[in-house]
Amino acid sequence: MQRHFAIVPAAGSGSRFGAEQPKQYLDLLGRPLIFHTLQTLVTCPEIERVWVVLSPEDDWWSQYDWSELGSKLETLRCGGATRAASVGNGLKAAAMVAADDDWILVHDAARPCLSQAMLQALFAELASDPVGGILAVPVADTLKRADAAARVAATEPRDGLWQAQTPQMFRYGRLCRALENARAAGREVTDEAGAIEGDGMAPRLVRGDSTNLKVTYPADLVLAAMILRGRK
Template identity: 45%
Template sequence: NKVWAVVPAAGIGSRMQADRPKQYLILNNQPVIVHSLQRLISHPLIEGVVVALSANDPYWPSLNLPSHWPIHTTLGGEHRADSVSNALEFLKNLTQRDPWVLVHDAARPCIRHSDIDSMLQQLSDDPVGGILGVPLSETIKRVNADNTIEATVDRTGLWRASTPQMFRLRGLAEALTQAKQCNINVTDEASAMEFMGLVPKMVAGHADNIKITLPQDLALAALFLQQQNN
């Protein structure tokens, strides 16, 4: 049974401080978002992708994506969760089924098929779903407002949450709606499911699935893509 992907791509990339949203910056000869989409679309179990875009995004039309790519676009929202919500509503109108949906940041161009495979293998029979992540590797400090160290946090069981985040279409749409109604700020899909009292799983992914966020991340991603191809 095939799954769908949702790609939030309506952010402005303020931390990147570039002349355009980071998903449209060039990485190894093509825009970041094209890498991300290509890796999703070329996966044999992904049926199609719904991309959430900013209103009047001038960059999207000039990508000239291959017309046979199974891509639909919809309008994003103020926050990432709003963009994802809109894409899920679009998808609800497209299918009567309740497929698994992989929500994947446009700004994560280094996602590997093997990580998607791990997710599908480990979560397809799960009652809730889950996310891709990586255990923390550094010592973690809790710091006060005056930059004094309050504590060293026990790293056991602490992971970085990344994407894809894999949940059922209808349950995820409902969870995001509920979280918004209750004014809960969710920065990922799993938080919304947790808010509903559900228990998502963590799937170990590769550390090279970085989110392009800061200026130096582009060079890092270029190196990772090159390594993956060798």
């Protein structure tokens, strides 16, 4: 049977949030934001191990007690300058236990509202998929393209457009090759699906939920707290 492993790249500084500390350590209901992210992954029965990839210069992690998250969680201080570099380094560390056909889930550190139901939907729809896929939601709002003066230059059709989320779930061997091919070709990829697409494959879109938001701005942190309180 194929196994499931998770990688959480957490080497970023969260500069768009505008806080003095990296946003993954901002307080969310009395815990660091990333605690909620990791808790969902380590409590999922299908996931055998969770690697959180930190910057080698991260001084924040050791200030908190993570023991409640249990033995599934492992820290790797090999984060790179980009998401792709951090994920790639995490994949190298995973080579000790992951086989080519095992599933790797890559999840954003700043998505603390992932639910077990979303994970189960991802597992169910991708179990026999030849490529893998991602959680995503159809774009609901009208999209405007701006010009250099921040005025509307065009209205973009939203038909067929989806907003990518995480986790993004692909076979270990395939994801390693896709990221390496992107690096060798000098292609910048902002998510794992982009690397897979660059190898000529089409990841499956698994419908997620708008509550699986990424905390990017201060208002997002307020929304995340409301979502988590509502679930309790």
